Amino acid sequence: MTAQTHFASETVGLALEATGQTMFEYDPSTGDLAWADLSAARSVFGFEENVSAPGMSELLSMLGDEHLVQRERAVETARAEKSAYTIEYALGDEAEGPWVEERGTWLPHGGTDKLIAMVRRIDEQKRREKNLSYLASYDELTGQLNRMRFIEILEETMRGVKTGTRHDALFFAGIDDVGTINNDFGIDVADQVIVEVAQRIDRALGNGGIFGRVAGTKFGILVHEGSPDTVLKTARNIMNAMRESIVLTQAGGIGVSVCIGATYLTKESGSAAQALSCAEAAFDQARRQGASSFQLFREDTDLASQRRKNNEMSDVILRALNDRRIYLAYQPIVTDITSEVTKYECLIRMRDENGSEVPAPSFIPAAERLGLVHLLDRRVLELATKDLAQNPDIALNVNLSWETVRDPVWAEGYLSHLRANARVCDRLTIELTETQMVDAIESSREFVAAIKSFGCKFAIDDFGAGYTSFRNLKALDIDVLKIDGSFVSGVSTSRENQLFVRTLLDLARNFGMKTVAEWVDDENDAQLLKALGVDYLQGYYIGKPAPLPRAEGEEERLAV
Known part of the structure; x- marks a missing residue:
């Protein structure tokens, strides 16, 4: 096995090492693996300084079973189709990494093929992807579900409700007087309160529900088996969790409370948006009663009726446009x-x-x-x-x-x-x-x-x-x-x-x-x-609104 090949130079090696990349040439007929620059390879793969140039078997031993299979499949497919390949794999534990990207192609050499590949570290890229994936579903401040993911779960739940396979309840909870906390102590302290309230809701629910932050100081909560007893017990547990102790913040202790609205999810609840609107209407009614209040949705709730009319008219207008x-x-x-x-x-x-x-x-x-x-x-x-x-x-x-x-x-x-x-x-x-x-x-x-x-x-x-x-x-x-x-x-x-x-x-x-x-x-x-x-x-004496007049013999049309 050679440690260096003719295609490498000191300039290439320095450039590769500086950009966190390395290059190798592999001859399957002899089993030889040659690195363009061993220092760059050590930097990418984390080899110790005293480790000699690793061969293909040493390289593959660093991959987990699943990634090993994926890499071998990509390499062999590229050889058969005479095309390039790109594969990402972890060196060691998938969760910990490090992660690399390998891009390669087969080149004819004498009577056989040689594999030429570029390998680079992509740890930062993987961290960004992981963070973006997390933020797509979770709220950055509280670590709970964000609004989009909570609505998706609510929509899935509504499908089960309509088929009769689920009997859940939906809650809408909001922290009381956060505006006062903002004004008196600042946004950072208000954020601390929001985080602590989320943690207390989580503890109060245990394994009995799912919740997410659906607005700045408001949370949506889904509770399984939404019987009247379960709904009242859940609301009581959440409100008691707020009263159990003051919230310790950088500005000192602050007492918190929440108002809660709830609605049973039934076949008549409509869409996820309509169900959430009903829970929010009940919440608005609770807030009218004062801090630390609970209200169950009723069909005669004025706010709910207005929201329902708004939702219906919104659908009417959008459908008419479409x-x-x-x-x-x-x-x-x-x-x-x-x-x-x-x-x-x-x-x-x-x-x-x-x-x-x-x-x-x-x-x-x-x-x-x-x-x-x-x-x-x-x-x-x-x-x-x-x-x-x-x-x-x-x-x-x-x-x-x-x-x-x-x-x-x-x-x-x-x-x-x-x-x-x-x-x-x-x-x-x-x-x-x-x-x-x-x-x-x-x-x-x-x-x-x-x-x-x-x-x-x-x-x-x-x-x-x-x-x-x-x-x-x-x-x-x-x-x-x-x-x-x-x-x-x-x-x-x-x-x-x-x-x-x-x-x-x-x-x-x-x-x-x-x-x-x-x-x-x-x-x-x-x-x-x-x-x-x-x-x-202009006016009715001059003429009422009507379709545009057509020339004689031309079919009258509507401008649609």
Whole structure:
């Protein structure tokens, strides 16, 4: 056996040792194993300085049985297929390591093949992988299950509940007055309290349940065999565990308590999210009663009812988006009563699974409350730009929520779609309500500048309902003011509304803005508004929201 081969040099050896790698050449016909640099091999494999160059048998003896089989299979497959291989294995105990990665290939040499392989230490990589694997399931602070893993286990449990093979109970426990601890002693002390509470819950449960940290100071707990006696006993044990002694922290002793909500898991509990919502609703009720309180979920719990409605409406909206049941109705905007209609406002509509229309007030407020309104904004924009591309003789107005404007990610997505459809932007007007815009004028200004750079026009909807200053009107470079309908409806018989409309019209003219009067519901109002100088009219007298009119002979379609 030779200790060194012709392919090695002092420079190569130093480079290999510096990078924690080594290289060897193996000739199976002779059994010779030659190292490119023995010092690098010692560094990688941890050989003692006085150990001579190890052969293949010594190298393989360092592998456990399973890794030995895996390596031999990889090496032989590479030889048969004339390909390279990569294999990771532990030298010694798999849990302790050290770990190495071997990359090799077979090269023809004379009448046989020789194996050339590079080996490097990957201990740090394995430690990172182990840590990431741990964090994927466990909470870094408490060492208990994290929210994601707890929900996964809850989902598995719910499947068993629905098949009648499980009868568990779900608890939601939260530490009382952690905000006060944070304020008085700091975050580090609050973390110590959270860790100690988790340990006490663990001891109180013993082998009778599973729990995880599902929020900052809140824990989800699954208890097997959720009978009424078991539920009450579990809640009592956890609450008593908090009272047994004060929590010793770096700031001194602190008394702790928890509030607990619980729900039985039954076939009617629904999904894991719905079950957790019920337990959380019971917890909220317990917290209303005061510190160290327990509440069992009841169907008439107000908070639970609201959460259930939110969950249901969230599902309705998301399914409607996925099934393309969100569509547009188009309300005409005209320059005069007798003028041709070429401009429309796009009003969002939704059909349920049976094809019936869902009134906008039934899902728009819920979408705003649930953080889904930006999805509706994007869908409306997609439908509108598609209509503009297919109908070159019309112009459209679309409404936009403040939620989309203020979220950088969704705002950029909205702007990206406009950028991709810039060819129709000169016929598109984006509407934002005055009250929303005033809430954060700087964000509004940046967004308006962006949409106008693509050629879009910008309108303030419901103008007169907020408190926009002259400076803000000028700063935003507004094209259109849409007068709030409460000042338009019945304007022909109201001197106060007439005065207000005149004032808004004078303001708009001074800033070079066009005006639209909404809620125009009768002919007298329409004629007076035009006499006052309103540029556009919109309302039920002009036309109700409907599908886009089709050319004669063309089949009417819905924008879905």
